[in-house]
Amino acid sequence: MSIRCKSVGGGGYRDRVGITVGFDLDMTLIDPRPGMVAVMNALGVESGLPLDGEYFAANLGPPLDASLRGFGAPEERIPELVxxxxxxxxxxxxxxxxAMPGAAEALHAVREAGGRTVVVTGKYAPNAKLHLDALGLEVDVLVGELWSTEKAAALTEHGASVYVGDHVGDIRGALAAGAVPIGVTTGPCTKEELLAEGADVVFDSLTEFPGWLSSFGEPRG
Incomplete structure (x- = not known):
């Protein structure tokens, strides 16, 4: 599901004008872990199933239905649980x-470069938009319910040349789209895991992204 959000514009770095940068949402731009613990535990109590909110929140990334199956939820109950x-x-x-540290600044850096931002997330798009609106994070396009290499279709459609995420699935999606894969270690995956998957560079947080963007496209060495 795709939602077009408030457009942004601005000045520009000379060879980055028009760049489109994709971002993952959970544990890349936002930290929803306390609420994720609460909602999954509440669903477990309500449904009578052994759903573990703490584990779920510590391993955000895979689709909700896959997480529910991992907790042993019967297949026939998955639609109602979702x-x-x-x-x-x-x-x-x-x-x-x-918001994650540096999230607003990372989006602003793309805007200042005259670029566009695309959030591609596995989350249900209407709920993802609630997060962006609540935190005042303005993006050009929001696409939900895509995971790992499935994200490549949206990244390609919207012309993203860079994709930033915290999970090895995000790196796979970026590579499948031919986008520069950028990792952040604010989620469940380590720097070593992200680099092994093919990340071009890995940041400790998005606070490092504006500096990287300012030199993106310039000759190295």
Whole structure:
């Protein structure tokens, strides 16, 4: 599902004008972990299933249905559980979610370069948009419910030449789209794991991204 958000514009670095940069959402731009713990544990109590919110929140990335299967949820109950999770989400998760360090500055850096930002996430797009709106994070396009190499279709469609994410699945998606894969170690994957998957560079946080963008496209060495 794709949602077009408020457009942004601006000046430009000389050879980065017009660049489109893709970002993952959970644990890249936002930290929803406290709310994720709460909503999954509440769903477990309500459904009578052994759902582990702490484990779920510590391993964000894979699709919700895959996580539910991992907890042993019966296949026939997956659709109702997904629907209920999404319904509980806005009041439980959105109010307690915070932006990751450097998130706003990273988006601003792309805007100042005269570029566009595309958020491609595995999250249900309407709930993802609630996060962006609540935190005042303006992006040009939001595409939801895509995971790992599935993200390549949206990145290609919107012309992203860079994709930033915290999971090895994000690196796979970037590579499949022919985009420069950038990793951040703010999620469940280590620097070594992200580099082994093919990340071009790995940051400790998005606070390092504007500096990297300012030299992107310039000759190395």
């Amino acid at each position: 629907a209920r999770f999404r319904a509980m989400y806005p009041e439980t998760v959105v109010p307690v979610t915070v």
